[in-house]
Amino acid sequence: MSELTMVQAVNDGLKSIMREDDTVLLMGEDVGPKGGVFLATEGLTAEFGEERCFDTPLSEDGIVGVGIGLALNGMKPVCEIQFQDFIFPAFDQIVSEAAKMRYRSGGQYTVPMVVRTPYGGGIRGGLYHSQSGEAYFAHTPGLKVVIPSTPYDAKGLLISSILDPDPVLFMEPKALYRAFREEVPEGVYTVDLSTVREVVPGDAAVIYCWGAMVPVATEAARRIKETRQQDVRVVDLRTLMPLDEDAVLQAARECGRVVVLQEAPRFCGYASEISALLAEHAVESLEAPVRRVTGFDTPFPNTLENYYLPDARRVMDAVEQVLDF
Amino acid sequence: MSTARPIRVSDPGTFPLRRVLREDGRGVLKSAAQEHLPGRDKLLEIYRAMLTTRVLDQRLLKLQRQGRVAFVGLATGQEAAIHGSGAVFEPQDWVFSALREGGIALQRGMPMAEYIAHMFGNAEDSAKGRQMPNHFQCRAVNFPSWSSVLGTQLPHAVGAAAAMQRRGEPHVCAAYSGDGATSSNGFHSALNMAAVMRAPVVFVVIDNGWAISVPSSKQTAAASYGTKARAYGMPGVDVDGNDALASYQAVAEAAARARDRGGPTLVCLRSYRIGGHSSSDDPTRYRDDGEVEHWEKRDPIQRMQAYLKSTGLYQEADCEHWQSDIEAAVSAAVRHAAEVGPPPLESLAEDVYAEPPLHLRRQVVEALRIAAEKGAADAVAGEFPL
Ligand SMILES: Cc1ncc(C[n+]2csc(CCOP(=O)(O)OP(=O)(O)O)c2C)c(N)n1
Numbered sequence A: 001m002s003e004l005t006m007v008q009a010v011n012d013g014l015k016s017i018m019r020e021d022d023t024v025l026l027m028g029e030d031v032g033p034k035g036g037v038f039l040a041t042e043g044l045t046a047e048f049g050e051e052r053c054f055d056t057p058l059s060e061d062g063i064v065g066v067g068i069g070l071a072l073n074g075m076k077p078v079c080e081i082q083f084q085d086f087i088f089p090a091f092d093q094i095v096s097e098a099a100k101m102r103y104r105s106g107g108q109y110t111v112p113m114v115v116r117t118p119y120g121g122g123i124r125g126g127l128y129h130s131q132s133g134e135a136y137f138a139h140t141p142g143l144k145v146v147i148p149s150t151p152y153d154a155k156g157l158l159i160s161s162i163l164d165p166d167p168v169l170f171m172e173p174k175a176l177y178r179a180f181r182e183e184v185p186e187g188v189y190t191v192d193l194s195t196v197r198e199v200v201p202g203d204a205a206v207i208y209c210w211g212a213m214v215p216v217a218t219e220a221a222r223r224i225k226e227t228r229q230q231d232v233r234v235v236d237l238r239t240l241m242p243l244d245e246d247a248v249l250q251a252a253r254e255c256g257r258v259v260v261l262q263e264a265p266r267f268c269g270y271a272s273e274i275s276a277l278l279a280e281h282a283v284e285s286l287e288a289p290v291r292r293v294t295g296f297d298t299p300f301p302n303t304l305e306n307y308y309l310p311d312a313r314r315v316m317d318a319v320e321q322v323l324d325f
Numbered sequence B: 001m002s003t004a005r006p007i008r009v010s011d012p013g014t015f016p017l018r019r020v021l022r023e024d025g026r027g028v029l030k031s032a033a034q035e036h037l038p039g040r041d042k043l044l045e046i047y048r049a050m051l052t053t054r055v056l057d058q059r060l061l062k063l064q065r066q067g068r069v070a071f072v073g074l075a076t077g078q079e080a081a082i083h084g085s086g087a088v089f090e091p092q093d094w095v096f097s098a099l100r101e102g103g104i105a106l107q108r109g110m111p112m113a114e115y116i117a118h119m120f121g122n123a124e125d126s127a128k129g130r131q132m133p134n135h136f137q138c139r140a141v142n143f144p145s146w147s148s149v150l151g152t153q154l155p156h157a158v159g160a161a162a163a164m165q166r167r168g169e170p171h172v173c174a175a176y177s178g179d180g181a182t183s184s185n186g187f188h189s190a191l192n193m194a195a196v197m198r199a200p201v202v203f204v205v206i207d208n209g210w211a212i213s214v215p216s217s218k219q220t221a222a223a224s225y226g227t228k229a230r231a232y233g234m235p236g237v238d239v240d241g242n243d244a245l246a247s248y249q250a251v252a253e254a255a256a257r258a259r260d261r262g263g264p265t266l267v268c269l270r271s272y273r274i275g276g277h278s279s280s281d282d283p284t285r286y287r288d289d290g291e292v293e294h295w296e297k298r299d300p301i302q303r304m305q306a307y308l309k310s311t312g313l314y315q316e317a318d319c320e321h322w323q324s325d326i327e328a329a330v331s332a333a334v335r336h337a338a339e340v341g342p343p344p345l346e347s348l349a350e351d352v353y354a355e356p357p358l359h360l361r362r363q364v365v366e367a368l369r370i371a372a373e374k375g376a377a378d379a380v381a382g383e384f385p386l
């Protein structure tokens, strides 16, 4: 065991699985000698050579498209898209090709590929280094979408994603890359790809969240406890697709009051899916309308980033509203 | 996995490049073509713009180190390519830039205060603090901003040029990109369509040898970026981008062709990125100091200065004072920018659409209520990695 940050845990996860499975390959812009712009792939070319961890030309479409070909033919590629904001040149390959290959071939051809990409705000990156695009991808049948919020989960979920027989979009909350350390076991271990994680216990209300919003929800729950002596549960969804629907419904039934928190814009966001799920299957247990706390329905700003991003202030406001309803 | 032969070694002579200036700047080569060379005023404009970019790089890097601006994309070493080519375009032409060509907006008349306001992202930034620093725009000088998504501006240049063509105007579009962006979807689509449409575009690739940490040898297996033009059916030329006169000449020739309805041209200006990719990059992780030293000895500003001195223009125009004049102008703009506050919270929802729709107006009302009841938002802790 050692204490690792999330980005170190990602690195360790890649290293651990590459040592055991020589079909795992890493490719992307600057993932080689530089080790990635966030250093997630630091030292991997040195250990595994250029055959297994290599820089590509500046072509996201090419990175993912070539990744699909590698996956079709026996490799387990891990493609890095430097920022999720730059994934859209590869949208076609992800949505039309990777996600649909199994279905369109009746299961004859499959794409066991991971696309890793840092996402979200908090680094003063403006419109194109900050976005949270999970909803575009969770909307795509055939694709799994995984978002860790801790170093332990980052490593375990990443290894599970690499071993998974289907294409996985693995979104890494860059704001948490170096936010804190945690004990992370050595070697290969997995975290199941369809379970939620209870972060803070409680039954006065529940906040569903994922990625960089998990610490924000936790802080809001702490402040509510301090100011109102009420225990608010925090649940990290962590695998957005497939979603552990039963666990989500159960928490809502136990708490009766719900806030869904996401960094992405509100309209047609993933939080809306959770709200709809609860409206369909848990309305009899709800004691207040479900509230969403989200980014604004605007592109991601730069100077006003801190107002755009949901913070504990805004989450508390929503929790107070559902508690006082 | 890469088996491509490196096309960029320390010696820029491995692929024949078009040149005008002698390596030491003291005069032009006897072999140089005489057409499309910059006249007296253009030469001085280019030199002043080069100096301005160098001064800004140094000053902005300091401000970044002090935490006063978040990010800077440096142009040090590329000034001849940027401003030699930039000098070609007329006021009614449009310039579509990439990361490092913001100085061309200044060269075309963008006020320094506006440039610095953008770097601060304050209430006086014409883009209202929405973009990261180094994404300059200036409508008055026909200079739209690039996004960040590499290569996407190139097809826009083709479309804007096609509009000029449809209206029968004698104008052209400049479409800048780096060597890395030649691998983007936008580059391919833009060159292909421009050639098919015979659009009046000049594609200028500023090849600085690197795309962050990826060298040109891993970017393309072609012998040069300029040779890519052939496959698209347009002329292409590779030029010594540290030679301001050659950069001007090749681009002027291409612009003249475009104005004469001869269609697009690809001009590759080969230069070198002396600094890191940006204020946050540590290039020693992936490249040799020796390579950097090699290029430092070929400083384009020194070379241009030597040329101006050899012609007497330097003395005649009193260029010695320019550096301190520019520094003073930058300092004044920085002092002013530091006093201007951020854009107001309400501005978040402006310009998403021509008119903010109802749901967006409601979101702003809600944000203002929360700010009034619960105070200011938490500061953002993270730093830009690159
Ligand atoms: C589509 C896209 N992919 C990746 C990036 C991240 N990125 C920013 S600059 C850069 C390298 C650009 O290299 P080049 O085009 O040569 O321009 P230079 O920075 O050298 O001027 C990369 C990969 C991006 N901005 N856009």
Ligand SMILES: [Mg+2]
Residues within 6 Å of the ligand: B178, B179, B180, B206, B207, B208, B209, B210, B211, B212
């Ligand atoms: Mg470059």
